[in-house]
Amino acid sequence: MKYTIPAIIFAGGKSSRMGKDKALLPFKKYSTLSEFQYHKLQQWFDEVYISAKTNKFPFTVQVVKDKYEESSPLVGIISVFETLKSEAVFILSVDAPLVDENVVKTLWEAYKEDSTVHAIIAQSPSGLQPLCGIYKKDISPLAKANFTKNKHSLKALLDSPTTKIVHFKDNALFTNVNTQEEYLNLLNNFN
Secondary structure, three states: OOEOOOEEEEOOOOOOOOOOOHHHOOEOOEOOHHHHHHHHHHOOEOOEEEEEOOOOOOOOOEEEEOOOOOOOHHHHHHHHHHHOOOOEEEEEEOOOOOOOHHHHHHHHHHHHHOOOOOEEEEEEOOEEEEEEEEEEHHHHHHHHHHHHOOOOOHHHHHOOOOEEEEEOOOHHHHOOOOOHHHHHHHHHHOO
């Protein structure tokens, strides 16, 4: 099944703990982690984009560039909805390569069940996963209001009765690659 909303890979972070841009690290048979995520999501979505400040990617992909000088996932969300004419998008962080189709399907089912919410977000035992979820265009006014107040936290954006949290029992699915050690560990244990 292909989902009828665009998927957006968020790859605009500073990667300060990694020491180099993690979106551009090689991953398995792909030249970059971003290319791995792109090809994975292409199996499930008709449209896949990458959100970033610039097109820094060594493969053909449509990039939704940040429209504001500041860099944050909040800016990415605002830019996505200002660029794409979609009522909703699936967002996934570039550094969460273990998120699988079951996670996407579970979030999609929650999205289809409830039209009143503005965001459907994954939560693992270790906490909220704001860069793994479905965001609706209806969240844009609140995102812009937070941006104007210099409140870039996605947790602040999602602290609302219009956010639906979907609980997952497995922390491993949401493993983030933030350090060289985590990256090497993931490479050695990835099937």
